[in-house]
Amino acid sequence: MARISHTTRTSRRLAAALAIAGAVAATAGPAAAIPVGGGTGIPPNEPPSAALTGTPNPVVVPTPIIGDISPGRPVATALQLGTLVSYSAAGSADDDGTITKYEWDLDGDGTFEKTTAGATTSRRYSSPGNLTIKLRVTDNDGAKATDTLLLKAHRAPAARITSKKVAVVGEGLSFTSASTDDEGIASLEWDMDGDGTFERTGPQQSTSFGTTGPHKVSLRATDTLGAKSTATVTVRVHRAPTALITTQPPVPVVNQPTVLDGSRSSDDGTIAKYEWDLNGDGTFETSTAAVPRVTTTFTAIGPATVGLRVTDGDGATDQSTLRVQVAATPPATIDSLGPRLRPLARALRISAAGRVPVRIACPASEQVCIVGIQIRGTKGALAGRLLGSGRARLQGGVRVTVPVTMSKKARTSAARRALKARVVLTATDTSGNRAVTRTAVTIRT
Secondary structure, three states, X not given: OOOOOHHHHHHHHHHHHHHHHHHHHHHHOOOOOOOOOOXXXXXXXXXXXXXXXXEOOOEEEOOOOOOOOOOOOHHHHXXXXXXXXXXXXXXXXXXXXXXXXXXXXXXXXXXXXXXXXXXEEEEEEOOOEEEEEEEEXXXXXXXXXXXXXXXXEEEOOEOOEEOOOEEEOOOOEXXXXXXXXXXXXXXXXXXXXXXXXXXXXXXXXXXXXXOOEEEEEEEEXXXXXXXXXXXXXXXXXXXXXXXXOEEEOOOXXXXXXXXXXXXXXXXXXXEEEEEEEOOOOOOOXXXXXXXXXXXXXXXXXXXXXXXXXXXXXXXXEEEEEEEEEEEOOXXXXXXXXXXXOOOXXXXXXXXXXXXXXXXXXXXXXXXXXXXXXXXXXXXXXXXXXXXXXXXXXXXXXXXXXXXXXXXXXXXXXXXXXOEEEEEEEEEEOOOOOXXXXXXXXXXXX
């Protein structure tokens, strides 16, 4: 709006008054007369109107900085200054003049601490609370008007997750929200598979992971005013150790020292402790710490049972037993045959995660079987191709299921029709004897 001088404004009012008086005189006739004295006839000044807006409102103020922050860091500086709120008085007006002054109470203390000639200003806020922000406008005749705005400053929710940080493959895990907020939590959303999509809701979730490595779980907390924050935990998933026992000699002799060897036990980290059950009572009474061997003597001919419990560096455990036949004298023959293993099922299913479970059993006549697994195509474009592979170590007389992750092409083919394949098992015993078997299988989704 163009600025109008006080003289011009007064002249306009006087002209308007004379025009009104002339109209009255013309209507009333000669008897009517413009009064002398008793007033100027100039219309009174209309006061301005004040209108105040603030954006954003509510405003989310930063969480206090914890820890040592180096001076000059932009992020730290922004956090210390607080969140910027922009104010506007553009909706204010003065119908018969102009607004010449804007006064602002931006901290809600009742004092107009800031004056501007323009209709905008701003301020940063770093503490939560409810503030009554005020605007006072003054026109060019000195008339004033005020407006108020309730500004709600609050902190975003503090999203927090409590859970285990280390787990073994397939272990059931619980994730619980420990989130807090000064206004109250309205919703809790979870991304359980780390894909960026929050697909579950609620204060607690459970899951398990079928593969090793880091797995991320995120929680997004939203408060009752719409502010959000996200927390993420990374769970390191590893395989539990596998406890395996062999003896030296392979056939123990009564009243002769026998070495129980746990060195064929495996872990994707390190095995921290070996504990032994030397008398078969189910109690692991002897610990050899990180040493994988112990010596014992069998005092009776016939069957005997020993056990081993291993604990890895993350506290995960596994245990195994070995049943041996104690002989009166050393055997005259030496085993030269490898263990011939075959999958226990020929109709296999591929899971949604693309894994085929292959179930195998180590013969009871063997102390340990170390098995390599390959699945190869036999028909069409996949004929002869390696579709998936895996490994297993198992005690004699034990059955295990080995999940074999299949190739993308194998998954696509199995989704269209039954996939013809061959399971190739290469098994090695403790004496180094090896045997290979090939078994035709059908794989379906």
